[in-house]
Amino acid sequence: MTFVYFASSNENKFLEIQTLLEWEKRENKENVKIRFSSPAIKEIQSDSIIEVAEDKAKKAFDSIKRPVIVEDDGLFIEELNGFPGVYSSFAFKTIGNKGILNLLANNEKRRARFLSVFSFFDGNTIETFGGETAGHIATEVFPPGWGFDPIFKPDNEDLTYGELSIQRKNEISHRSKAFRQFLMWYKLKYNHHNI
Amino acid sequence: MTFVYFASSNENKFLEIQTLLEWEKRENKENVKIRFSSPAIKEIQSDSIIEVAEDKAKKAFDSIKRPVIVEDDGLFIEELNGFPGVYSSFAFKTIGNKGILNLLANNEKRRARFLSVFSFFDGNTIETFGGETAGHIATEVFPPGWGFDPIFKPDNEDLTYGELSIQRKNEISHRSKAFRQFLMWYKLKYNHHNI
Numbered sequence: 001m002t003f004v005y006f007a008s009s010n011e012n013k014f015l016e017i018q019t020l021l022e023w024e025k026r027e028n029k030e031n032v033k034i035r036f037s038s039p040a041i042k043e044i045q046s047d048s049i050i051e052v053a054e055d056k057a058k059k060a061f062d063s064i065k066r067p068v069i070v071e072d073d074g075l076f077i078e079e080l081n082g083f084p085g086v087y088s089s090f091a092f093k094t095i096g097n098k099g100i101l102n103l104l105a106n107n108e109k110r111r112a113r114f115l116s117v118f119s120f121f122d123g124n125t126i127e128t129f130g131g132e133t134a135g136h137i138a139t140e141v142f143p144p145g146w147g148f149d150p151i152f153k154p155d156n157e158d159l160t161y162g163e164l165s166i167q168r169k170n171e172i173s174h175r176s177k178a179f180r181q182f183l184m185w186y187k188l189k190y191n192h193h194n195i
Numbered sequence: 196m197t198f199v200y201f202a203s204s205n206e207n208k209f210l211e212i213q214t215l216l217e218w219e220k221r222e223n224k225e226n227v228k229i230r231f232s233s234p235a236i237k238e239i240q241s242d243s244i245i246e247v248a249e250d251k252a253k254k255a256f257d258s259i260k261r262p263v264i265v266e267d268d269g270l271f272i273e274e275l276n277g278f279p280g281v282y283s284s285f286a287f288k289t290i291g292n293k294g295i296l297n298l299l300a301n302n303e304k305r306r307a308r309f310l311s312v313f314s315f316f317d318g319n320t321i322e323t324f325g326g327e328t329a330g331h332i333a334t335e336v337f338p339p340g341w342g343f344d345p346i347f348k349p350d351n352e353d354l355t356y357g358e359l360s361i362q363r364k365n366e367i368s369h370r371s372k373a374f375r376q377f378l379m380w381y382k383l384k385y386n387h388h389n390i
Contacts, residue, residue: 055237
């Protein structure tokens with residue numbers, strides 16, 4: 001049995017991925033196992049989310065010496081030139097959802113995309129997978145919840161990420177799209193129905 | 196004759212430092228020489244400006260193999276929990292001065308500090324020097340200019356950083372304070388009146 005480690009400082013993300021993995025297993029009889037690890041990693045500053053994720057995967061591997069995936073995600077608001085983007089977690093901690101709404105006050109242009117990037121590294125192979133969900137920024141914060149989920153309304157939904165059921169969120173979210181890409185590749189690479 | 200290298204991707208900062216150095220020389224008959232270098236450096240993401248600067252100094256030294264100083268600065272707005280802080284240049288590129296004003300719209304609490312940190316590294320010694328200038332965020336952008344200078348009014352001044360003469364700015368700015376700290380230390384360490 002092989003394990004892949006998911007390295008992150010955010011356990012919420014791991015729970016989301018685990019739920020997703022459970023479903024995939026039920027549907028496709030997979031047996032990929034993912035463990036959680038939270039090594040201390042210094043992320044680089046870069047406007048490229050891919051560069052941040054790949055650098056993070058390499059540092060995580062250096063720390064835990066096991067095949068590892070990491071994820072980086074961000075909310076990119078068109079009218080704000082991609083802000084808060086790769087610095088979403090810092091923006092959330094400082095200006096919060098309220099700050100984003102203030103930045104767009106009275107602005108009808110509210111298009112935004114949530115991007116997720118997973119990078120896998122096993123000491124030799126680096127592979128990166130992306131997922132994107134387009135939508136717009138709501139005009140109020142609802143419900144109180146994790147990150148920018150309460151202000152992001154994905155296209156074709158009447159609800160924010162925060163209002164959606166976990167199941168529905170996992171069907172359409174940027175993170176789930178990127179994670180499924182990874183899973184597909186990983187199974188092909190390691191022929192994982194055998195392990 | 197020894198040189199210290201100032202490593203930065205921002206030539207404006209070098210020009211500001213050079214002007215400052217010229218004055219110091221005239222006043223104190225110094226003969227410290229600073230050269231410009233712009234190695235490609237991946238800054239780390241950290242909420243600590245000191246950690247960012249020290250890591251950058253080490254990477255710059257690894258790249259140019261000469262005693263080097265680097266600078267990191269940021270605008271820390273009290274009411275926004277320190278935003279944009281160490282991510283000031285990203286915030287400037289995306290939401291700009293207008294964005295900062297929107298975040299504080301109708302807010303009477305506008306206290307802010309500009310922080311500058313210089314880190315020196317010569318392969319052995321790492322030393323870090325800080326400078327701070329307190330003030331507040333203006334209610335309009337004036338004049339068009341570099342970075343957040345047009346919206347920051349230092350205490351006891353009627354003008355923004357952007358409106359001040361270079362001379363006056365160099366007397367009171369966070370960067371000049373930190374740089375003078377460095378200079379004082381460097382001269383003591385290397386007895387620079389002899390070189």
